[in-house]
Amino acid sequence: MPETSVARFYDELADDYHLIYPDWDASTRRQGEALDALIGMEHAQVLDCSCGIGTQAIGLALHGHRVTGTDLSPRAAARAAREAGRRNLSLCTAVADMRYLPFADGRFDAVVCADNALPHLLTEQDVHAALAEMRRVLRPGGLLLVSTRPYDDLRRERPTSMPPQVHGHADGEERTVTFQLWHWHDNGEHYDLEHFQLLPTGGEWRVQVRRTTYWALGRDRLAALAAEAGFVDPEWRLAQETGFFQPLLMARAGN
Numbered sequence: 001m002p003e004t005s006v007a008r009f010y011d012e013l014a015d016d017y018h019l020i021y022p023d024w025d026a027s028t029r030r031q032g033e034a035l036d037a038l039i040g041m042e043h044a045q046v047l048d049c050s051c052g053i054g055t056q057a058i059g060l061a062l063h064g065h066r067v068t069g070t071d072l073s074p075r076a077a078a079r080a081a082r083e084a085g086r087r088n089l090s091l092c093t094a095v096a097d098m099r100y101l102p103f104a105d106g107r108f109d110a111v112v113c114a115d116n117a118l119p120h121l122l123t124e125q126d127v128h129a130a131l132a133e134m135r136r137v138l139r140p141g142g143l144l145l146v147s148t149r150p151y152d153d154l155r156r157e158r159p160t161s162m163p164p165q166v167h168g169h170a171d172g173e174e175r176t177v178t179f180q181l182w183h184w185h186d187n188g189e190h191y192d193l194e195h196f197q198l199l200p201t202g203g204e205w206r207v208q209v210r211r212t213t214y215w216a217l218g219r220d221r222l223a224a225l226a227a228e229a230g231f232v233d234p235e236w237r238l239a240q241e242t243g244f245f246q247p248l249l250m251a252r253a254g255n
Contacts, residue, residue, distance in 0.1 A: 006120050009195075009212040010052065010073035016197060016208070017053045017076070019167040019176040024055070027245075032059020034243040035112060038250065039065070039143060044109040047137060049098045049130075050117030054080030054091065060112070061089040068108075070096035099129040103137045110143040116246065118146055119214045122190060124225060127217065131229035138253035144231055147246040151216040158184050174200040190215050222249055230254050 010017075018024035035056060039046070044065045048057040051069030053076050061067045061084060069091055071077040077093040084091035096102050098113065099121075111134045121127045134144055161181050168175030177198040184191045190213060197208045223234040231251035238247050 006212060007072045007074070009210050010071070011075040012208075012210055013195070014053060014073060014075035014079050016176075016199070017079075019197065019199075020165060020178050022165065022167055028055050028059045029062065030059075031056050031114070031244060032062050035060055035114075035145060036063040036065070038145060038237075038242060038244075038248070039110050041109065045107065046110045046112060047101070047103070047108045047134075048112045048114070049096070049101060049134065050113050050115070051080050051093065052076045052115065052117075054083045056112055056114045057091055057093075058084055058087065058089060061091055062087075067091055068103075069093045070098070070101065072097055099126060099133055101133045101137050105136055106139045106142075107137050108142060109139060110145065111138055112145045114145065114147040114244075114246070116147065116149050116214070118222075119148055119151075119217050120212065122213060122215045127215075127222070127225050128229055131226050131231070135230040135253050140253055140255045142253045144226065144249070144251045144253065146222070146226075146249040147244060148217060148222065148249075150247055152218045155188060155216050155218065158188070160184075176200065188216075219247070219249070223251075226251050 021027045046060055046065045046067045048067060048069045051057045051071045057067045057069040057080060069080050074095045077095050081091055081093040121130055159182055162179060164177050164179040166175055166177055179196050181194040182191045192213050195210045199206045219236050226234045232254045234249060234251035236247055236249055239245060242248055
């Protein structure tokens, strides 16, 4: 995994990450509600090991969970803490690689790794290492929740772009446009992503481009890697079942 490249991608995106969403606060509430229903217990100790600017972590804290957020990006983790503070929520954050989590064994009731973060890891060895760490910090029977893009479909279709997303409201806020170009590798499993944001500046547009690489990790392969890392009963739950915006792999930490 090119740590510095991924960290740089999200460091550069941290200030503008909310502009990916038409309404970031609404998305935070909606995602938190869906994840809370899947966790199914009150006041859980939750680790969000790819917290970004806090989309899922803040959503879960709004439901009373005791959330810790880690991220490879120092700027993203710092912003997550600030955003939680603005909402009078408690959210402990730290900078950490999900393959090397700085926590004691069995500390958490649930671990969340959402929004296609795990596929930044580009080899089975690295994905296994991350899943093994998530298993280690979960109590026996604790819940794993991993969301990715629907890669089984995407690998068949091999799209070259994603539709533009527009942030901005009718109250006069200037609009921002975000879109992606995908460049598939010859192996059909990895792709380079160019992330474009068009930001309004005094009647003109400023273009910000950021680049990273993903592994289009299919559902069966990811479930098998989770089982190898010590999880039991892995199952995929689709968006229409959960209300979450991506497919979710759910599994329990084995004894």
